[in-house]
Amino acid sequence: MALVRPGSGSAQPAKLRWGELEEDDGEDLDFLLPPKQVIGPDENGIKKIIEYKFNEDGNKVKITTTTRTRKLANARLSKRAVERRSWPKFGDAVHEDVGARLTMVSTEEILLERPRAPGSKADEPKAGGDSLSQLGKGGAALKLCRTCGKKGDHWTSQCPYKDLAPQAEAFSDKPPTSDAATGAAGTGKYVPPSVRAGADRTGSDMRRRNDENSVRVTNLSEDTREPDLLELFRPFGAVSRVYVALDKNTSISRGFGFVNFVNREDAQRAINKLNGYGYDNLILRVEWATPRTN
DNA sequence: CATGAGCGC
Structure with a gap:
């Protein structure tokens, strides 16, 4: 048994499919048109371009474009902007025509710090799914930890060693002038944290809290x-x-x-x-x- | 399966 859609009888002319439609029956006849003319610029900086085209109906039309060159356009720019145009070019722009480009693409190599330590799995796509990424990616900013001095992993507030770091000095009553502190800095000799200037000497070890x-x-x-x-x-x-x-x-x-x-x-x-x-x-x-x- | 390190007054 054949399935017949309503209205799809054999008398019906076959409908064209989208892909079978003719692109455009107009061939490219532009070579029949008069060549484009450029007139000027005259002493007022006025330039005319005359060109011919076929419109949708296949008729030939003439298009005249009138433009003002920069000399006159400068009048609309700020004094400073005009002045900047006379600055000598530098860098790659030296080799460019005057006014050819107002901006240059810099080819200078700028090395960026890796936002994460090499080998961190944050660099690899995780098989476990994306729920992880919502849990707290730090973003790709450059982070410098003031506690451990590491770059890339974390901010100071997130430093894994935050609570172990000798931070007491900043809150000490006395300036850090004790022998231990200066001696350590001067000689590189090891000074245990408990003996350093500003250390908590009450007996409770705050660093293990x-x-x-x-x-x-x-x-x-x-x-x-x-x-x-x-x-x-x-x-x-x-x-x-x-x-x-x-x-x-x-x-x-x-x-x-x-x-x-x-x-x-x-x-x-x-x-x-x-x-x-x-x-x-x-x-x-x-x-x-x-x-x-x- | 499984419970962490090191410096030295």
């Missing part, structure tokens, strides 16, 4: 680095430290690491969200870490 909010991450792929961990956990709150355990000899990741949060609630939220999270084709385990055994 956040160690309890420590989260253990296991089942990491072996090419996950600390910057990757930071990127992964940073969206949940201020991170005070990231650490990936490396094999002492081979420097290959042992597949686990730690992330310390400034705030316990942030750590808990990160655990809730990231435990069981697919990362690099592995399912992460994220839990509270038991305190380090010394």
Whole structure:
């Protein structure tokens, strides 16, 4: 049985398809037209161009274009702009005709810093999907950390070593003139943080204050680095430290690491969200870490 | 599977 659409009887003339339509029945007959004429510019800077074309109806039409050259156009520019035109050209523009180009494409090589450390997985497309990228890509800006001096990874406020850095000096009552401080700078001799100027000598070690909010991450792929961990956990709150355990000899990741949060609630939220999270084709385990055994 | 490092007054 044949299916027949209404109105598609055999008497109907075949409809042209879109692709079968003639482009345009007019061939290119421009060679039949008189040549284009350019008159002027005259002493007033007026230039005329006379050309002939066929219009849609196939009739020959004459088109006259009148333009003003720059001499006159200058009158409309600001004095400063006109003056700039007389400046000598420099760089690549030296080889250009006067007025040929007002702007030049610079061929100077400008080296940009890599926004991320080489080897960071942020450079590769992640198999795990895009939900990660929403979790907090820092963007491609150039970042300079004032705490650890590293360029590229993070801002000062996100420095993994922020809480470990000797920052007490800035808040010290006394100017940092102690022997220890100056001696260290002068001789390069090591001065333990607890002895440095401005150090907290009350006995409580403030630099370890956040160690309890420590989260253990296991089942990491072996090419996950600390910057990757930071990127992964940073969206949940201020991170005070990231650490990936490396094999002492081979420097290959042992597949686990730690992330310390400034705030316990942030750590808990990160655990809730990231435990069981697919990362690099592995399912992460994220839990509270038991305190380090010394 | 699995719980992190090092400097030296």
